[in-house]
Amino acid sequence: MKTVESPVLEVRNLHIGTAGGISLVRNIDFEVGRGEIVGIVGESGSGKSLLTLAVSQLLPRNVVARADVLKFLGTPLEPNAPSDLTGSLLGTDLAMVFQDPMASLNPARKIGSQMVEAIRFHKKIPKRLAFSKAEAALSQVQIQDSSRVMKQYPHELSGGMRQRVMIAMAILLEPQLIIADEPTTALDVRVQAQVMSLLRELNRELKSAILLISHDIALLSEVCDRILVMQQGELIETFVISDLFARSHEPYTEALIGAIPTFDSDPEKPLGVLDDED
Amino acid sequence: MVEVLSVEGLSIKYPGNSHGNAVTNVSFSVKESETLGLVGESGSGKSTIAKAVIGLVAAFEGKVQVLGKDVTNPSGKILKQLRDNVQLVFQDPYSSLNSRITVGETVAESLQVGKSVTRREVNKEILKYFEMVGLKAEFVNRFPHQLSGGQLQRIAIARALVRRPRLLLLDEVTASLDVSVQAKVLNLLKELQRDLGFATVYISHDLAVVKYLCQSLVVLRNGSVVESGDVSDIYSNPQDLYTRELLQAVPQLGGQRWR
Numbered sequence: 001m002k003t004v005e006s007p008v009l010e011v012r013n014l015h016i017g018t019a020g021g022i023s024l025v026r027n028i029d030f031e032v033g034r035g036e037i038v039g040i041v042g043e044s045g046s047g048k049s050l051l052t053l054a055v056s057q058l059l060p061r062n063v064v065a066r067a068d069v070l071k072f073l074g075t076p077l078e079p080n081a082p083s084d085l086t087g088s089l090l091g092t093d094l095a096m097v098f099q100d101p102m103a104s105l106n107p108a109r110k111i112g113s114q115m116v117e118a119i120r121f122h123k124k125i126p127k128r129l130a131f132s133k134a135e136a137a138l139s140q141v142q143i144q145d146s147s148r149v150m151k152q153y154p155h156e157l158s159g160g161m162r163q164r165v166m167i168a169m170a171i172l173l174e175p176q177l178i179i180a181d182e183p184t185t186a187l188d189v190r191v192q193a194q195v196m197s198l199l200r201e202l203n204r205e206l207k208s209a210i211l212l213i214s215h216d217i218a219l220l221s222e223v224c225d226r227i228l229v230m231q232q233g234e235l236i237e238t239f240v241i242s243d244l245f246a247r248s249h250e251p252y253t254e255a256l257i258g259a260i261p262t263f264d265s266d267p268e269k270p271l272g273v274l275d276d277e278d
Numbered sequence: 279m280v281e282v283l284s285v286e287g288l289s290i291k292y293p294g295n296s297h298g299n300a301v302t303n304v305s306f307s308v309k310e311s312e313t314l315g316l317v318g319e320s321g322s323g324k325s326t327i328a329k330a331v332i333g334l335v336a337a338f339e340g341k342v343q344v345l346g347k348d349v350t351n352p353s354g355k356i357l358k359q360l361r362d363n364v365q366l367v368f369q370d371p372y373s374s375l376n377s378r379i380t381v382g383e384t385v386a387e388s389l390q391v392g393k394s395v396t397r398r399e400v401n402k403e404i405l406k407y408f409e410m411v412g413l414k415a416e417f418v419n420r421f422p423h424q425l426s427g428g429q430l431q432r433i434a435i436a437r438a439l440v441r442r443p444r445l446l447l448l449d450e451v452t453a454s455l456d457v458s459v460q461a462k463v464l465n466l467l468k469e470l471q472r473d474l475g476f477a478t479v480y481i482s483h484d485l486a487v488v489k490y491l492c493q494s495l496v497v498l499r500n501g502s503v504v505e506s507g508d509v510s511d512i513y514s515n516p517q518d519l520y521t522r523e524l525l526q527a528v529p530q531l532g533g534q535r536w537r
Contacts, residue, residue, distance in 0.1 A: 043456040044427075159320070188319035189483060193527040200536040215456060218486075219529040223536040244532045259461035261490035262531055263513065270468070271461035271490070
């Protein structure tokens, strides 16, 4: 495997399993370079989300991970969740954006106060300064009326706006790596396009690397430098995006590609399917 | 070909909401063996239209006809007949199937409504429909929690088909499925339509799926039609700016537009 120079994230031989010994994710090797956008594609249960939870130290307590190497910015990480998140990388150099912003935001508190809390948890700066930082971050994710949004509750915002708020919170402390797990799955297609181009712009401006998780290989192919394919807990293939059509892939990857209807699909022909048990 | 569904000038109001309609002046029609795509973003009114067709929400203005018969705001005998001819399949099979009875029993219930059939006939029919949707006979005795999302969606389709409908309303039926499972369900729907000749209204926000499955298309925005017509015409030459925006936003394999 090609190695990336001074990667933001380096993972060697990562295994994740239940405390009872059932293997969930096996033998994962990959890295994310500085400023790189890497996509992980896989179906439900392929382990793609578990993988990101191990990296961000958010694994549930009954799930354990071990790895030969798990390094973030050259520093070894303990994949199993520490009991105290103070001083953890999460929220500073490493930020997460999840699928459902409504489940990530506190419904009872205004956007501004949640963002200020996120900043001051990591950095002891005056409230007023944190407030203006938060407002600036909202402008950065192209929220026009950032001072008004600061005073609003999550339920007052549309799905796309909420996801922008989540991304604004992710970039508050200028992370080296943003992990986005199905960030646009719940959004309408035009809003998805806006969020994707926003992520791309932030990647250029802030030089943050992005690890983007999705079940949609077409979406990933629009934005990623490299794509990793996961199947049933294993990383079966990695390819750079220029190789998407340039070379043949693992049968599973080919099947994933063939299963997606595109504007060019022939309506007379059945879509490609995977041979599995029904 | 026989016109199965015709919707003319349909408007729908939600009770208590005096600000505008949920759906305004929508018209379209579908013939047998044909699939019409009803597309639009959240809140565009696409599901509400399907509910009005089957009498689950009241039409405020306009006319719904199934097989030439007026079924607007149906009740009594007309409603019964309507639900023999028209069946609806929902997005989430987990919440639309009864978790306390076997999936075979679910299909049997649908088969028995308003009909006197012997248990032996019922069993035979169930197996026929299980085979038709590509499920093994042994699945009959399983409960919903023992099946995958794709398998459950096949059960929901079988439950609809045993009524021998002339029109299927499919509301985002593959939206919660993995792409490989979606492919199987789409292939199955095409095959069944070819064999059985029912008309389909396919509600979706996925324009690539709609292009693959449908012959005609209605694009909705805030409850109104912005564009409608032949799928190939609209995709190759969208007249409305909104349709164009929708089409341009669809991720394409290898598109690299955000790189």
